[in-house]
Amino acid sequence: MKNKKLTLLFVFILLFTFIFSGCEYKDESQVISPSGENNLVVHFIDIGQGDSIFIQLPNGQTSLIDGGSKIYEDTLCDYLTKLGVKKIDYLVATHPHEDHIGGLPKVIKQFDIGKIYMPDKTSNTKIFEELLNEIKSKGLHITVGHGGDKIAEDDEFSYDIFAPNNDDYGEINNYSIVTKIQFKGVSFLFTGDAENISEKEMIDKNYDLKSDILKVGHHGGRTSSTKEFLEEVMPKYAVISAGKDNMYNHPHKETLDRLKAIGAQVYRTDESGTVIVTTDGSNIKISTVKSKSDSQDKVFIGNKNTKVYHSEDCGSLPKEENRVYFNTKEEAEKSGYKSHEKCIK
Numbered sequence: 001m002k003n004k005k006l007t008l009l010f011v012f013i014l015l016f017t018f019i020f021s022g023c024e025y026k027d028e029s030q031v032i033s034p035s036g037e038n039n040l041v042v043h044f045i046d047i048g049q050g051d052s053i054f055i056q057l058p059n060g061q062t063s064l065i066d067g068g069s070k071i072y073e074d075t076l077c078d079y080l081t082k083l084g085v086k087k088i089d090y091l092v093a094t095h096p097h098e099d100h101i102g103g104l105p106k107v108i109k110q111f112d113i114g115k116i117y118m119p120d121k122t123s124n125t126k127i128f129e130e131l132l133n134e135i136k137s138k139g140l141h142i143t144v145g146h147g148g149d150k151i152a153e154d155d156e157f158s159y160d161i162f163a164p165n166n167d168d169y170g171e172i173n174n175y176s177i178v179t180k181i182q183f184k185g186v187s188f189l190f191t192g193d194a195e196n197i198s199e200k201e202m203i204d205k206n207y208d209l210k211s212d213i214l215k216v217g218h219h220g221g222r223t224s225s226t227k228e229f230l231e232e233v234m235p236k237y238a239v240i241s242a243g244k245d246n247m248y249n250h251p252h253k254e255t256l257d258r259l260k261a262i263g264a265q266v267y268r269t270d271e272s273g274t275v276i277v278t279t280d281g282s283n284i285k286i287s288t289v290k291s292k293s294d295s296q297d298k299v300f301i302g303n304k305n306t307k308v309y310h311s312e313d314c315g316s317l318p319k320e321e322n323r324v325y326f327n328t329k330e331e332a333e334k335s336g337y338k339s340h341e342k343c344i345k
């Protein structure tokens with residue numbers, strides 16, 4: 001009896017010590033550490049009409065593919081900060097469109113950056129210039145990405161570039177850096193805004209396109225995700241990053257029909273919010289996180305030349321170099337801008 005009491009007392013002391021010694025229980029279905037804890041964790045972040053994908057590699061390193069539009073730079077940086085991110089080891093700017101690189105200058109300024117990958121394509125926009133200036137100011141260098149290059153690998157995973165495979169495209173989207181991550185038995189294909197020309201080149205190059213999870217090209221636009229390409233990839237899951245009620249009507253019905261035809265289960269950020277895929281290299285777990293509100297990221301876009309401001313989904317938006325952003329109508333009008341009569345009621 002005495003020994004039994006001593007045993008119970010010992011167990012009680014251990015429990016007491018565990019509870020009050022600073023150890024903290026965490027529900028791992030809700031909290032994911034920056035290292036991924038030997039898992040591969042991919043966050044398709046809901047940042048409106050744009051792309052931003054944060055990747056926690058199984059070796060503890062991280063990667064960010066694109067940074068969405070500048071109007072969502074705070075949303076992106078706050079998301080990374082809440083995950084406890086300090087460093088981004090591999091930053092990939094797929095191509096120089098504002099809805100893919102807009103948030104990257106602030107990301108580079110706020111976080112430690114390892115290698116930066118960009119295609120051999122420039123742009124004369126203000127946001128592209130801002131991105132280059134921020135890279136220069138931190139003493140970083142750009143690695144030009146081509147099909148066939150390797151970003152990283154170890155015994156359990158590989159991170160490869162499949163496109164671009166040319167240096168003379170008529171459409172900027174086809175310069176998109178396309179990457180694939182293979183982690184044990186599970187694979188992801190990230191296609192930026194690559195369209196049918198780039199897709200055909202990847203097929204002709206005989207790349208191993210087969211992937212479990214596909215980041216659908218160009219926000220689900222009809223000029224990407226051709227039947228031939230999807231039949232090579234044959235994803236179980238397809239993720240589309242698009243803004244709610246966007247002016248381009250992304251994703252297009254033709255693309256959704258093609259994805260349905262191959263049996264892919266589709267997740268959309270405009271419907272489900274942020275999509276998080278976690279895998280141990282065998283099993284796949286997908287969860288979604290809704291944004292707090294649809295109105296929190298509402299912005300108005302002014303034209304520096306006409307001094308007129310528009311809603312972000314207006315069909316008459318100015319070129320990027322002529323834009324100025326406002327959080328409210330009042331802010332725009334205090335700055336001397338008048339509302340566009342067709343889109344602002």
